[in-house]
Amino acid sequence: xxxxxxxxxxxxxxxxxxxxxxxxxxxxxxxxxxxxxxxxxxxxxxxxxxxxxxxxxxxxxxxxxxxxxxxxxxxxxxxxxxxxxxxxxxxxxxxxxxxxxxxxxxxxxxxxxxxxxxxxxxxxxxxxxxxxxxxxxxxxxxxxxxxxxxxxxxxxxxxxxxxxxxxxxxxxxxxxxxxxxxxxxxxxxxxxxxxxx
Amino acid sequence: xxxxxxxxxxxxxxxxxxxxxxxxxxxxxxxxxxxxxxxxxxxxxxxxxxxxxxxxxxxxxxxxxxxxxxxxxxxxxxxxxxxxxxxxxxxxxxxxxxxxxxxxxxxxxxxxxxxxxxxxxxxxxxxxxxxxxxxxxxxxxxxxxxxxxxxxxxxxxxxxxxxxxxxxxxxxxxxxxxxxxxxxx
Numbered sequence: 001x002x003x004x005x006x007x008x009x010x011x012x013x014x015x016x017x018x019x020x021x022x023x024x025x026x027x028x029x030x031x032x033x034x035x036x037x038x039x040x041x042x043x044x045x046x047x048x049x050x051x052x053x054x055x056x057x058x059x060x061x062x063x064x065x066x067x068x069x070x071x072x073x074x075x076x077x078x079x080x081x082x083x084x085x086x087x088x089x090x091x092x093x094x095x096x097x098x099x100x101x102x103x104x105x106x107x108x109x110x111x112x113x114x115x116x117x118x119x120x121x122x123x124x125x126x127x128x129x130x131x132x133x134x135x136x137x138x139x140x141x142x143x144x145x146x147x148x149x150x151x152x153x154x155x156x157x158x159x160x161x162x163x164x165x166x167x168x169x170x171x172x173x174x175x176x177x178x179x180x181x182x183x184x185x186x187x188x189x190x191x192x193x194x195x196x197x
Numbered sequence: 198x199x200x201x202x203x204x205x206x207x208x209x210x211x212x213x214x215x216x217x218x219x220x221x222x223x224x225x226x227x228x229x230x231x232x233x234x235x236x237x238x239x240x241x242x243x244x245x246x247x248x249x250x251x252x253x254x255x256x257x258x259x260x261x262x263x264x265x266x267x268x269x270x271x272x273x274x275x276x277x278x279x280x281x282x283x284x285x286x287x288x289x290x291x292x293x294x295x296x297x298x299x300x301x302x303x304x305x306x307x308x309x310x311x312x313x314x315x316x317x318x319x320x321x322x323x324x325x326x327x328x329x330x331x332x333x334x335x336x337x338x339x340x341x342x343x344x345x346x347x348x349x350x351x352x353x354x355x356x357x358x359x360x361x362x363x364x365x366x367x368x369x370x371x372x373x374x375x376x377x378x379x380x381x382x
Contacts (some may be wrong), residue, residue, distance in 0.1 A: 003376035004367055011239070011320035012339040014313050019236035019248070104353060111354075182258055183278040187355055 037090045039146055079122075080129040081108050082136065083180035085190065087125045096189050097155035098197040101148055107184035110156065117186030120156055124177045146194055157193035223263050227256055227271065233341070234280050240321050240336040241284035245312070248284070255280045277341065277351045281333045323373040324366075331366035334359055 046084060081104060096118045099110030110118045128137045139145040161174070180188065234252035259266050259276055263264050266272045313321070324332050330352065337348045345356035345363075352359065371378050 002378050004378035006372055007316070007320050007376060008216065008339045008370075011313070012236075012342075013319070014317040015236045015340055016232075018245070018313060019234075019239055021233045044309070105256065107353075110351070117353075130217060146289040160312045173256065182262075182282070185274050185282060 010142040016139070031177055071092050078129065079124075079127070079136075079178040080131050081106050081181070082127060082129050082178060083108070083119055083121045083184065084124050084176070084178040085125060086175035086177055087119050087123050088175070094159050094189075095155060095157055096160070097186075098153045099156070101136075101152045101154060103136075103149055105151040106181040108136065109184065109186045110154070118156065118189045119180055119184045119186045120158075120191040121161060121174070121180070140193060143193075143195075146196065148194070153197055154188055155195050155197055156191045157195070158189055158191045161190055203280060209307055222267065225261060225262070227269075228257060230259075230273065230276055234276060237277065237280055237340050238284045240340050241281060241325065243318070243321055243330060251280060258306075271350075274347075274350055277337065278353075281336070282349070285329050285333060296326055320374065323370055326365050326367055326373070331362045331369070334362040335366045335370075338363060340376050 037120075097110060097112060099118060101114040102109050102111055102117075107119060109122065112118075122138070126138060127138055128139075129135075130137065134150065136148040137145050138148060146154075174190075231252060234255060235248050238251040238255075239250035240247060241299045242251065253269075255276055258279060259272065264273050269275060310319070324335050326333065327339075333352060334348055337343045337351060343351070345359045348359045367378050370376075
């Protein structure tokens with residue numbers, strides 16, 4: 001008999017049961033209700049416009065921005081899955097790696113030998129993304145360009161944007177050109193240099 | 198991708214009454230996911246108020262990006278990934294906990310998720326002392342009952358790596374909880 005499995009399964013059932021009693025919060029209900037009202041109001045407005053001005057006016061009417069569009073992220077498609085920040089004076093005070101480059105649909109990260117991960121925050125003027133070949137080209141003014149592919153091993157110079165132990169984000173003004181996707185795992189690392197091991 | 202999701206993406210910049218199915222679709226997703234997200238967060242944070250806040254914030258993030266996330270084959274995988282990121286982040290836990298304390302103080306002791314029995318709480322306390330990845334793998338395996346492949350998809354690693362995380366986690370838990378475990382192949 002696996003006592004450990006039994007205890008973990010029992011404890012898991014307990015949290016599931018406890019959470020099953022958690023009621024969805026009203027905040028979202030209110031948000032959805034607002035959406036519905038907006039959508040219905042827009043529909044009503046469309047009907048009104050159609051009645052008064054006619055079908056031609058309807059086609060010329062300005063579209064209403066959706067809540068989803070209004071809250072879209074600042075990701076820039078040209079950088080693909082890269083997290084990219086606006087150029088700023090660097091702080092090449094720490095090193096991360098060597099780490100193996102992992103390129104996923106929405107994230108580029110580095111994994112080192114002990115399994116810890118970093119998400120490089122590249123400078124916009126030093127990095128390009130080629131969607132066709134899925135390669136990153138890092139071009140620092142002081143060195144030759146480096147073409148980086150999935151599986152390559154590289155070393156980053158720069159500074160962590162988190163406390164190593166507790167993943168506490170350091171209070172720093174970062175102007176994102178392509179914000180890291182919320183699903184990216186790993187320590188956010190402001191990258192100021194890249195070298196091969 | 199279904200025809201319906203393609204249509205949602207194509208109409209992403211104009212809100213009309215026809216958007217209602219998209220809202221209803223998120224509504225169903227939210228209803229299904231909220232208790233599961235709370236359970237997973239509860240295991241990883243050990244705090245019922247925090248777990249609800251983390252679950253809520255994660256699903257609100259999904260709501261904000263639903264035009265994109267709603268088109269994924271498995272939006273749940275995205276939610277789990279974001280959730281465990283947040284749940285295991287000490288900073289967020291502290292921040293969210295502080296807000297939760299303020300909120301609970303303002304409405305009295307009206308907590309929603311009940312406490313666990315001491316022996317179950319002890320298990321999760323031991324899990325939370327594990328390295329981050331091991332704790333996440335254990336919670337996804339036992340609370341969410343995910344396979345090695347599914348956990349690997351959430352954590353962004355291979356099933357073999359997940360197996361290693363689980364093995365190391367169990368080895369540590371055996372010592373901390375004083376129980377037996379016989380690995381099966």
